[in-house]
Amino acid sequence: MTNELTIKITGEAGQGMQTVGAALCQMFKNTGFHIFANQDYMSRIRGGNNFFQLRISDRPIFTLRQRSDITIALDKASVPLHKSSMTDGGILVLDRKKFTITEEEPTFLDIPFYDMATRVGGSEIFINSVACGIIAGMIDVELRSVEHVMEATFAGKSEEIIRKNKEAARAGYDFVRNNFKQDTFRIKAGAIKDTGVLVMNGNDAIALGAIRAGCKFYSAYPMSPSTTIMNVIAQYAQKFHIVVEQAEDEIAAVNMIIGASFAGVRAMTATSGGGFALMAEGVSLAAMTETPIVVVVAQRPAPATGFPTRTAQADLEFVLHAGHGEFARVVYAPGTIEEAFSVTIKAFNIAEKYQIPVFIMTDQHLADSYRNIEPSDLNNGKVQRYIVSKEDSKHITNYKRYQFTGSGISPRAIPSWIEDVIYADSDEHTEEGHITEDADIGRKMAEKRFYKKFSGLSQEVEKPTAYNVEGADMVLLGFGSTYGVMKEVSDAVTDRKIGFIHLSQVWPFPASEMVGLLKDAKKVLTVENNAGGQLARLLRRETGLQVSGSVLKYDGRPFNLDYLIDRIKKEG
Numbered sequence: 001m002t003n004e005l006t007i008k009i010t011g012e013a014g015q016g017m018q019t020v021g022a023a024l025c026q027m028f029k030n031t032g033f034h035i036f037a038n039q040d041y042m043s044r045i046r047g048g049n050n051f052f053q054l055r056i057s058d059r060p061i062f063t064l065r066q067r068s069d070i071t072i073a074l075d076k077a078s079v080p081l082h083k084s085s086m087t088d089g090g091i092l093v094l095d096r097k098k099f100t101i102t103e104e105e106p107t108f109l110d111i112p113f114y115d116m117a118t119r120v121g122g123s124e125i126f127i128n129s130v131a132c133g134i135i136a137g138m139i140d141v142e143l144r145s146v147e148h149v150m151e152a153t154f155a156g157k158s159e160e161i162i163r164k165n166k167e168a169a170r171a172g173y174d175f176v177r178n179n180f181k182q183d184t185f186r187i188k189a190g191a192i193k194d195t196g197v198l199v200m201n202g203n204d205a206i207a208l209g210a211i212r213a214g215c216k217f218y219s220a221y222p223m224s225p226s227t228t229i230m231n232v233i234a235q236y237a238q239k240f241h242i243v244v245e246q247a248e249d250e251i252a253a254v255n256m257i258i259g260a261s262f263a264g265v266r267a268m269t270a271t272s273g274g275g276f277a278l279m280a281e282g283v284s285l286a287a288m289t290e291t292p293i294v295v296v297v298a299q300r301p302a303p304a305t306g307f308p309t310r311t312a313q314a315d316l317e318f319v320l321h322a323g324h325g326e327f328a329r330v331v332y333a334p335g336t337i338e339e340a341f342s343v344t345i346k347a348f349n350i351a352e353k354y355q356i357p358v359f360i361m362t363d364q365h366l367a368d369s370y371r372n373i374e375p376s377d378l379n380n381g382k383v384q385r386y387i388v389s390k391e392d393s394k395h396i397t398n399y400k401r402y403q404f405t406g407s408g409i410s411p412r413a414i415p416s417w418i419e420d421v422i423y424a425d426s427d428e429h430t431e432e433g434h435i436t437e438d439a440d441i442g443r444k445m446a447e448k449r450f451y452k453k454f455s456g457l458s459q460e461v462e463k464p465t466a467y468n469v470e471g472a473d474m475v476l477l478g479f480g481s482t483y484g485v486m487k488e489v490s491d492a493v494t495d496r497k498i499g500f501i502h503l504s505q506v507w508p509f510p511a512s513e514m515v516g517l518l519k520d521a522k523k524v525l526t527v528e529n530n531a532g533g534q535l536a537r538l539l540r541r542e543t544g545l546q547v548s549g550s551v552l553k554y555d556g557r558p559f560n561l562d563y564l565i566d567r568i569k570k571e572g
Contacts, residue, residue: 003057003058004055004056004057004059004061005055005056005057005070005139006053006054006064006065006067006068006069006070006087007024007053007054007055007068007069007070007071007072007135008052008053008054008070008071008072008085009024009051009052009054009074009128009131010049010050010052010072010073010074010075010078010081010082011051011073011074011078012046012047012048012049012074012075012077013041013044013045013046013047013050014045014046014047015074015075015127015128016125016127016128017041017050017051017052017128018039018041019128019153020052020128020129020131020132021037021039021052021054022370023128023149023150023152024054024132024149025037025054025199025370026149026153026199027132027136027141027145027146027149028054028056029197029199029372030145030148030149031142033056033057034056034057034058034059034060034061034371034372035054035055035061035199035370035371035372036054036055036369036370036371037052037055037369038052038053038368038369038558039051039052039053040052040053040557041309042309043224043308043309049075049078049081051082053068061484061488062336062371062483062484062485063487063558063559063560063561064558064560065560065561065562066085066561066562066563067085067086067087067090067562068082068085068086068087068090069086069087069089069090069091070090070091070135070138071083071085071092071093072092072093072131072135073092073093073099074128074131076098076099076101079092079094079101083107090107091107091108091109091138092105092107092108092109093109093111093134094109094110094111095110095111095113095115096110097112097114097115098112098114098115109180111175113127113130113131113134113172114127116130116168116171116172116175117129117168117171120167120168121164121165121167121168122164126165127168129150129164129165129166129172130168130171130172131172132146132149132169132172133168133169133170133171133172133174134172134173134175134176136169136172136173137172137173137175137177137180138176138180143170143173146166146169146170146173147166147169150162150165150166151166153165196374196375197373197374197375198372198373198374198375199371199372199373200337200370200371200373201228201337201366201367201368201369201370202334202340202362202366202368202481203226203228203229203232203298203362204228204232204337205337205338205341205344206270206340206344206360206362207228207232207233208232208378209340209341209344209381210229210233210268210294210348211233211236211240211242212341212345212381212383213266213344213345213347213348213383214266214348214383214385215233215266215268215294215348216242216243216260216265216267217242217243217245217256217257217260217265217266217268218230218233218234218237218242218243218244218257218268219244219245219246219247219252219253219256219257219260219267220246220247220250220253220269220270220271221246221247221248221249221250221252221253221275222246223250223271223272223274223275223298224272224298224308224309224364225298225300225311225363225367225368226270226271226272226275226296226297226298226367228367229270229296230244230270243260249278250269250271250276250278250279251278251279251281251282253269253275253279254269254278254279254282254283254293254295255282255285256269257269257293258282258285258286258289258291258293261291261292262289262291262415263415264387264414264415264417266292266294266348266352267293268294268295269293269294269295269296270295270296270297270298271295271298272298272299273299273300273302273306273314273315273318274304276295276315276318276319276322279295280322280323280324281323281324283295283322283323283357284323284324284325284327285426286356286357287323287325287327287328287329287449288325288425288449289424289425289426290355290356290401290410290412291355291424292348292351292352292355292356292357292358293351293357293358294344294347294348294351294357294358294359295357295358295359295360296359297315297319297359297360297361297362298362298363298364298367299311299312299313299314299315299361299362299363299364299480300312300363300364300556301314301554301556302314302315306556307556309364310364310557311363311364311365311481311529311556311557311558312364312530312554312556313363313480313481313528313529313530313534314529314530314532315361316333316361316479316506316530316535317534317537317538319331319359319361320506320507320538326446326449326450327356327357327449327450327453328354328356328408328453328454328457329356329358329359329507330347330351330356330358330359330457330505330507330508331358331359331361331505331506332346332347332358332359332360332361332462332504332505332506333360333361333362333479333480333503333505333506334360334362334366334480334504335366335465335478335479335480335481335482335483335484335504336371336483336484337369337371338373338377338380339504340360340362340366341377341378341380341381342380342381343360343504343505344360345380345381345382345383346381347360348383349382349384350457350460352385352386352387353384353386353409354408354456355409355410355412355453356453356457361479361480361506362480362481363480363481365529365558366480366481369481386412387412387413387414388411388414388417388418390414393414393418394417394418396413396418396419396420397419397420398420399413399418399422400431400432400433401413401424401433402429402433402445403431404431404444404448405448405452406452407452407453407455407456408447408449408451408452408453408455408456409452409453409456410431428441428442428445429445454508457508461505461508461510461513462504462505463510463513464501464502464503464513464514464517465483465501465502465504466500466501466517467490467499467500467501468490468497468498468500469499469500469517469521470499471497472497472498472521472522473496473498473522473523474496474498474499474522474523474524474525474571475498475499475500475501475517475521475522475524475525476489476490476498476499476500476501476524476525476551476568477500477501477524477525477526477527477535477536478500478503478527478528479503479504479506479528479535481529481558482527482528482529482559483504485527485558485560485564486500486502486527486564487500487502488561489561489564489565492561492565493565493568498568501514501518503535506535506538509538509542509543511542511543514539514542514543514545515543515545518543518545523548524545525547525548525549525551525568525571526549527550527551527564528551528552529552529553529554529558529559530552531552531554532552533547533552535550536550551564551568551571
């Protein structure tokens with residue numbers, strides 16, 4: 001049996017679930033485990049019910065489980081909400097006195113963690129550090145490992161704050177060591193060691209990929225779940241000489257990056273569906289002026305405000321068609337943290353090479369999910385620039401910004417680097433950039449922006465990831481964040497052969513590759529976080545292939561391993 005465990009910390013917003021979750025991720029990474037973690041949170045600052053779920057294993061993992069082995073309830077409301085989602089033999093830790101709970105259940109483990117937090121730290125705010133110690137004690141992690149992660153988590157705080165958090169963690173640790181049988185759970189942690197791996201989430205990877213690609217201007221209006229991309233880039237802005245601008249709205253954000261890109265720097269924005277709706281006109285402006293931009297669309301349930309902090313994959317068709325008029329575009333949909341990093345670099349390269357808008361579709365699940373990855377995985381992706389050099393610009397005469405070429409790509413010079421004036425216009429224009437109403441020029445420009453560029457882009461498509469497909473009894477097909485759950489299901493189901501295909505690029509669509517992969521498939525199911533089976537429709541439109549069915553989940557929650565296995569069994 002695989003050596004793994006699922007842990008859940010749950011309570012009200014404001015009780016520090018994310019803090020304790022991040023600390024646990026680091027602790028288990030430091031002691032040699034593979035991790036996968038995600039936060040489930042309501043759209044509120046205080047109250048409600050949030051939880052941070054962490055799965056640890058001795059092998060690489062890519063998705064969550066449906067039930068938890070250890071749940072720590074930091075408030076009374078969490079007890080009835082989560083006690084039914086325990087594994088057989090699971091433990092729900094609660095403070096019966098604080099919560100005034102008199103009934104006893106086999107899953108309950110009563111620990112007075114509120115008293116511990118107040119006694120040691122002088123305040124109930126230290127309960128999350130007590131919870132860290134409780135978990136470490138239950139799984140037999142060394143005390144030094146807990147203290148080490150407390151020092152790292154609260155680095156930059158006063159020595160007193162660090163000391164109190166360490167003492168709070170120690171109190172929880174000691175209580176469990178003295179009152180709980182340590183061999184209850186099947187996983188055992190090692191001592192602290194420098195594993196050399198990194199812990200990050202999807203948004204971290206996109207932000208770091210943008211920095212690696214040479215992004216020098218970032219503008220956005222905060223909108224979950226894209227906001228932390230801006231936070232990370234802002235964190236490194238001074239070191240890498242990046243201008244970060246929080247715009248007044250998404251219309252301003254997209255127009256700012258168009259202006260920055262026109263001036264010669266690589267520029268990006270990020271938003272969610274509602275914000276991207278406001279950017280649609282700017283997307284068309286970038287296409288008409290042939291100005292390269294990168295836009296991250298971090299999906300969440302809609303219409304309108306929907307579930308602001310939940311996950312979805314329902315904007316696929318929207319992003320494929322956003323913006324009025326016809327023009328070439330590329331849409332990436334990374335499925336892992338490593339892909340989120342590498343395709344972000346490629347997005348900047350492709351946007352600049354073809355002078356087009358490029359989109360990176362992610363979602364709340366990938367954006368907020370943590371995994372440990374090898375640093376070497378961040379070496380993927382070569383930065384390539386496609387502008388006329390400053391030296392060559394000195395020799396340009398009679399410059400035509402929109403010069404007709406066989407590829408549809410015109411030489412892109414930077415204003416002030418050449419002596420000629422560079423004209424750009426949102427109206428249809430001549431090769432020089434002057435407004436025109438000439439029908440023949442309009443036709444040629446439309447072909448330049450659409451057919452010719454699309455022809456080149458079709459040769460640079462990210463190939464689908466195919467696993468276990470040949471001879472499979474069933475092939476799962478997905479895009480974006482469903483990669484992890486499809487991969488684990490393919491490995492976990494042993495009574496039949498389950499293969500999967502994952503698309504990290506959905507446009508231009510890899511039609512010929514998909515026909516080759518699926519032509520002999522016995523049964524194909526798309527796995528999508530939407531209600532309409534949008535990927536299934538796209539496959540049919542581009543290849544004529546009809547899937548056997550779709551496993552659709554549209555409640556704002558991500559797929560997990562147990563849920564998808566159960567659905568596959570029902571599909572026969």
